Amino acid sequence: AxxxxxxxxxxxxxxxxxxxxEEAAYGARVVGVVTDTECxxxxxxxxxxxPVAVVPLTNGRDRAVRAAWDLDVAEAVGTHRPxxxxxxxxxxxxxxxxxxxxxxxxxxxxxxxxxAFPGAHAVRDALAAGARRTGATLFWVDEGVDTxxxxxxxxxxxxxxxxxxxxxxxVKAAETPQLIEHVxxxxxxxxxxxx
Ligand code: GRF
Numbered sequence: 095a096x097x098x099x100x101x102x103x104x105x106x107x108x109x110x111x112x113x114x115x116e117e118a119a120y121g122a123r124v125v126g127v128v129t130d131t132e133c134x135x136x137x138x139x140x141x142x143x144x145p146v147a148v149v150p151l152t153n154g155r156d157r158a159v160r161a162a163w164d165l166d167v168a169e170a171v172g173t174h175r176p177x178x179x180x181x182x183x184x185x186x187x188x189x190x191x192x193x194x195x196x197x198x199x200x201x202x203x204x205x206x207x208x209x210a211f212p213g214a215h216a217v218r219d220a221l222a223a224g225a226r227r228t229g230a231t232l233f234w235v236d237e238g239v240d241t242x243x244x245x246x247x248x249x250x251x252x253x254x255x256x257x258x259x260x261x262x263x264x265v266k267a268a269e270t271p272q273l274i275e276h277v278x279x280x281x282x283x284x285x286x287x288x289x
Contacts, residue, residue, distance in 0.1 A: 202233055206231065
């Protein structure tokens with residue numbers, strides 16, 4: 095299966111996907127990376143000799159700008175003819191101009207046990223709420239904010255001396271293997287015509 099990965103951040107999930115894809119039996123390969131911003135993940139993709147498209151969103155509050163950006167992202171992704179689109183630390187919401195073309199093929203990984211703590215600060219919000227457990231959710235992206243159908247969840251404890259960095263690290267340590275497992279499974283099911 096052909097994967098396009100959307101990133102905005104440090105790229106640890108992208109790095110893990112690239113490693114997994116080195117095994118032919120994994121059943122997927124990354125064919126392109128799209129980002130809204132220059133970031134370590136984009137540099138990682140370039141050093142892996144992958145095509146990287148940077149599609150910045152200049153004024154996300156302006157509806158026309160936003161709608162045009164959705165279409166630009168769709169074009170940057172679509173040029174690679176992906177079977178699956180994986181948001182791996184992509185910090186923008188994808189609107190109808192994108193999802194009309196790709197919905198049902200777009201996965202996101204989010205660092206909480208959704209529906210708890212949606213949004214951009216999930217780990218911080220879980221700590222602030224005094225949650226005793228949190229985790230990560232892999233889900234199909236729809237037009238809501240972290241509302242799509244769940245593919246998998248993994249739980250981790252919140253420890254009494256956690257800060258945002260320690261809890262983020264524990265969540266990621268569980269989140270990344272979950273992402274790798276399920277992207278591979280979905281890719282192989284697609285190849286077998288089961289999806
Ligand atoms: C992940 O924890 C993801 O859930 C969140 O951002 C993080 C991405 O990290 N949305 P990385 O860029 O893959 O290192």
